[in-house]
Amino acid sequence: MSDAPPPVLEMRGVTKRFPTGTVANDAIDLEVRTGEIHALLGENGAGKTTLMNILYGLVTPDAGEIRIDGRPVTIRDPADAIARGIGMVHQHFMLIPVLSVAENVVLGQEIVRAGQVLDLGEAAERIRRLAKNLGFDIDPASRVDELAVGQQQRVEILKAIYRNARILVLDEPTAVLTPQETREIFGVLRKLRAEGASVIFISHKLDEVLEIADQITVVRRGRVVGSRTPANCNENELAELMVGRAVSLRVDRGRSHPGEVILDVSGLRVNDDRGQEAVRGVDLSVRAGEIVGIAGVAGNGQDELVESLIGLRRAVAGAIRLAGQDLGHASVDERRDRGMAFVPADRHRFGLVLGYPVADNLSLTRYAETPFATGFAHILRNFRAILAHAVRLIQEFDVRASSPMVLAGTLSGGNQQKVVVAREFTHDLRALVLDQPTRGLDVGSIEFIHKQVVARRDTGVAILLLSAELDEVLDLSDRVLVMFRGRIVGSFSARDAQREKVGLLMATGGAPP
Amino acid sequence: MTRLRSAARRIWQVATIPLLAIVLAFVAAGVVIFVSSAATSPGLDPFLPFAAYASLMVGAFGSGNGIANTLVAAAPLVLGGLAVGLGFKAGLFNIGVAGQFLVGAFAAAVAGAQLAAAPAGLAVPVAILAGAIAGAAFGFVPGYLKARTGAHEVVTTIMLNNAAALLLTWAVSDVVRAPGFTFARTADIGNSALPILLGRNLHLGIPLAVVMVFAVRWLLDRTTIGFEIRTVGQNPSAARYAGMRPVLMTALTMTLSGLLGGLAGAIQMLGVIGFYAPGITASVGFDSIAVALLGRSDPIGILFAALLFGAFRAGAPLMQIETSVPIEVIDIIQALVILFLAADVVVRRVFRVRAARPVISELATVTQTWAGAGPVGPAKS
Numbered sequence: 001m002s003d004a005p006p007p008v009l010e011m012r013g014v015t016k017r018f019p020t021g022t023v024a025n026d027a028i029d030l031e032v033r034t035g036e037i038h039a040l041l042g043e044n045g046a047g048k049t050t051l052m053n054i055l056y057g058l059v060t061p062d063a064g065e066i067r068i069d070g071r072p073v074t075i076r077d078p079a080d081a082i083a084r085g086i087g088m089v090h091q092h093f094m095l096i097p098v099l100s101v102a103e104n105v106v107l108g109q110e111i112v113r114a115g116q117v118l119d120l121g122e123a124a125e126r127i128r129r130l131a132k133n134l135g136f137d138i139d140p141a142s143r144v145d146e147l148a149v150g151q152q153q154r155v156e157i158l159k160a161i162y163r164n165a166r167i168l169v170l171d172e173p174t175a176v177l178t179p180q181e182t183r184e185i186f187g188v189l190r191k192l193r194a195e196g197a198s199v200i201f202i203s204h205k206l207d208e209v210l211e212i213a214d215q216i217t218v219v220r221r222g223r224v225v226g227s228r229t230p231a232n233c234n235e236n237e238l239a240e241l242m243v244g245r246a247v248s249l250r251v252d253r254g255r256s257h258p259g260e261v262i263l264d265v266s267g268l269r270v271n272d273d274r275g276q277e278a279v280r281g282v283d284l285s286v287r288a289g290e291i292v293g294i295a296g297v298a299g300n301g302q303d304e305l306v307e308s309l310i311g312l313r314r315a316v317a318g319a320i321r322l323a324g325q326d327l328g329h330a331s332v333d334e335r336r337d338r339g340m341a342f343v344p345a346d347r348h349r350f351g352l353v354l355g356y357p358v359a360d361n362l363s364l365t366r367y368a369e370t371p372f373a374t375g376f377a378h379i380l381r382n383f384r385a386i387l388a389h390a391v392r393l394i395q396e397f398d399v400r401a402s403s404p405m406v407l408a409g410t411l412s413g414g415n416q417q418k419v420v421v422a423r424e425f426t427h428d429l430r431a432l433v434l435d436q437p438t439r440g441l442d443v444g445s446i447e448f449i450h451k452q453v454v455a456r457r458d459t460g461v462a463i464l465l466l467s468a469e470l471d472e473v474l475d476l477s478d479r480v481l482v483m484f485r486g487r488i489v490g491s492f493s494a495r496d497a498q499r500e501k502v503g504l505l506m507a508t509g510g511a512p513p
Numbered sequence: 514m515t516r517l518r519s520a521a522r523r524i525w526q527v528a529t530i531p532l533l534a535i536v537l538a539f540v541a542a543g544v545v546i547f548v549s550s551a552a553t554s555p556g557l558d559p560f561l562p563f564a565a566y567a568s569l570m571v572g573a574f575g576s577g578n579g580i581a582n583t584l585v586a587a588a589p590l591v592l593g594g595l596a597v598g599l600g601f602k603a604g605l606f607n608i609g610v611a612g613q614f615l616v617g618a619f620a621a622a623v624a625g626a627q628l629a630a631a632p633a634g635l636a637v638p639v640a641i642l643a644g645a646i647a648g649a650a651f652g653f654v655p656g657y658l659k660a661r662t663g664a665h666e667v668v669t670t671i672m673l674n675n676a677a678a679l680l681l682t683w684a685v686s687d688v689v690r691a692p693g694f695t696f697a698r699t700a701d702i703g704n705s706a707l708p709i710l711l712g713r714n715l716h717l718g719i720p721l722a723v724v725m726v727f728a729v730r731w732l733l734d735r736t737t738i739g740f741e742i743r744t745v746g747q748n749p750s751a752a753r754y755a756g757m758r759p760v761l762m763t764a765l766t767m768t769l770s771g772l773l774g775g776l777a778g779a780i781q782m783l784g785v786i787g788f789y790a791p792g793i794t795a796s797v798g799f800d801s802i803a804v805a806l807l808g809r810s811d812p813i814g815i816l817f818a819a820l821l822f823g824a825f826r827a828g829a830p831l832m833q834i835e836t837s838v839p840i841e842v843i844d845i846i847q848a849l850v851i852l853f854l855a856a857d858v859v860v861r862r863v864f865r866v867r868a869a870r871p872v873i874s875e876l877a878t879v880t881q882t883w884a885g886a887g888p889v890g891p892a893k894s
Contacts, residue, residue, distance in 0.1 A: 332754065336756060344754060352751060354748070379736050381736060
């Protein structure tokens with residue numbers, strides 16, 4: 001083995017401390033071979049992204065060495081990284097929505113002719129060839145904002161390959177993809193591997209890592225805690241390495257004891273932004289102490305259903321009743337007052353104000369109520385109460401924030417979601433609507449949130465759960481409904497809800513064509 | 514102790530870029546003065562910029578009179594800066610301070626003239642209030658339009674600036690023209706003039722402006738309404754989800770912003786100008802935007818930014834007299850300050866600043882509102 005070629009990429013003793021005192025990377029060693037898909041596995045905040053930002057020249061390390069093809073290199077900025085054959089696909093895409101695919105791909109590497117005239121035709125041709133090689137069905141002329149998320153990701157990959165990347169880094173590439181798109185992107189990665197490229201695949205999803213990786217490096221709190229190959233490990237072992245303790249990947253739900261109907265939706269019809277009917281006559285009811293899960297492929301009316309439950313979108317027809325009382329056009333505020341709470345799907349857009357301290361976010365939806373507001377007409381904010389409440393919830397929900405005054409935007413995704421969950425779960429609750437409550441979270445956080453959900457159920461709260469993760473719906477729900485094209489097309493008790501049956505109904509709606 | 518230090522660090526974080534932008538603007542304007550010195554003197558004078566800045570400072574702070582002039586020039590800028598800054602907090606770009614200033618000045622002039630013979634204890638507050646209310650009403654219009662129809666406040670306030678100037682010219686020429694003058698103007702304000710507190714011209718408007726700084730700060734930081742305004746500015750979707758009322762807040766913020774703009778006009782009218790005539794300058798309106806940007810929309814920051822701009826205005830005449838450097842250099846410095854604020858990358862490069870916030874969020878409001886998420890409309894149905 002001694003005459004084997006050096007690994008295409010070696011990182012030795014890479015260390016990065018942030019001014020806040022946190023050690024994001026603590027003497028990390030990483031070795032990636034040619035033609036290898038190398039998974040970097042770890043919880044949110046474990047330091048995966050920082051390590052890759054160092055590799056890409058976005059962050060300067062405090063110590064450590066990077067070698068490419070055995071030679072030590074210094075990477076000062078992304079241009080350096082690109083020149084050395086490193087390509088990066090960020091979790092949040094770095095595309096310009098109003099430009100075409102071709103324009104995005106060539107950005108910074110434009111082909112010019114006759115002086116300074118941009119030759120997009122030539123570029124488009126090259127991109128078309130490249131896309132065909134990779135098996136992408138993408139028109140270089142289409143505008144990026146017209147593409148689906150999965151296709152935008154391919155544009156990012158094209159961008160890297162167009163710049164001759166030999167080491168392709170993908171940061172949580174599947175977080176935004178449907179299962180179908182995930183399978184397709186895996187095909188692409190395998191193809192790249194076959195052509196001799198090396199792929200670094202950052203993830204916290206165990207099943208995906210086991211499926212795609214040749215080599216797995218697990219990081220926890222800035223350190224490498226283990227290296228495995230999929231052949232010599234399993235999900236439980238990886239989870240334990242990653243979290244640092246034994247984790248139960250399945251929720252222990254116990255028995256439910258449903259009471260009277262709390263949330264009752266009948267004949268609900270809701271339009272989407274374009275005025276098309278997105279929810280087409282939904283009937284459902286949730287009893288006290290029961291979790292009802294709605295499974296469905298994203299975009300089948302779930303968003304509109306949830307928004308009309310919250311009171312952000314008016315129903316065209318039908319009724320929503322809470323404990324027998326019609327909610328009518330009740331405002332968001334009034335619904336909360338009557339004991340409803342909501343965990344929104346998009347925590348950055350709806351759930352949090354990222355520029356606010358954690359403390360303000362923890363009382364965001366009750367900012368004008370006692371004890372958070374005092375004085376005439378509740379006009380004065382009561383900082384003492386806001387802080388005390390925050391300190392209590394941070395403790396109770398194990399939010400990793402150094403102080404209640406830390407800005408929410410600086411927390412990891414898992415901790416941000418815990419802030420939302422903590423806030424919503426401490427209302428005086430009767431009904432709880434959870435939309436994608438664990439999207440993008442790591443196993444440890446998911447386990448924690450699932451336990452909290454079951455605990456709320458057991459205190460008699462009626463819970464409606466919507467999730468694109470079928471497993472989450474099946475694991476948590478006492479009853480499973482399937483939503484397809486704006487209608488509920490199936491209803492199962494927890495016992496009868498088999499993965500295949502529900503999955504088929506999600507995909508086809510069950511009706512013969 | 515640690516609390517003190519963390520407070521100091523926070524101030525440093527917010528103030529670094531503006532302070533360095535000012536320094537850089539002085540340097541760059543110094544180059545301009547140096548180069549243009551060839552035109553006025555026999556050859557280039559490398560000491561001219563220093564001499565000019567020295568007399569600028571002496572003019573602004575070197576004497577009791579100078580300081581008074583600085584404060585008098587700063588007072589309307591403080592109020593105008595607060596008007597723009599409050600808008601920024603709600604994610605709104607109020608370019609309409611110029612119009613609100615004129616409307617406030619006009620209303621104060623008319624009310625003041627009516628009460629010219631009344632006791633000052635009645636005339637002064639009523640005239641000030643008239644200006645503030647007129648400004649508020651004028652600010653409400655773009656606020657209402659934005660809230661109801663999504664009409665962009667930048668467009669509506671710019672148009673309303675012109676509408677205000679022209680309407681008021683007509684009003685003062687045909688409706689409230691005072692008899693006995695050769696040109697169109699309002700009557701003397703008599704007892705409605707702001708009392709002079711100190712010296713020749715330190716009028717009541719100066720402490721009033723300082724009080725408003727703390728009033729706005731209190732509103733934003735301590736009250737639920739201020740919290741709602743800021744939340745709508747930072748994330749309107751999250752605000753709606755939290756049960757807040759973006760539509761109402763938009764209208765309310767523009768109204769309050771107009772109130773402050775009107776107040777700026779009122780104190781300038783009652784404390785300095787004395788009567789309304791067509792073509793009175795509303796440069797305060799546009800300088801206010803610069804003040805708000807430089808003060809990072811923070812009331813205290815705005816106070817200091819307005820003092821700086823006031824000092825420019827107060828010190829410039831002496832600079833021109835003593836060094837022949839024209840007053841217009843002040844406009845160059847002001848423009849450069851804003852330029853360097855916008856292009857903070859330059860400031861970072863020059864001074865190798867790594868701390869501080871990545872972008873000046875107020876400028877994001879200026880640019881983003883155009884392409885960003887559409888109107889803050891009512892609940893979709």
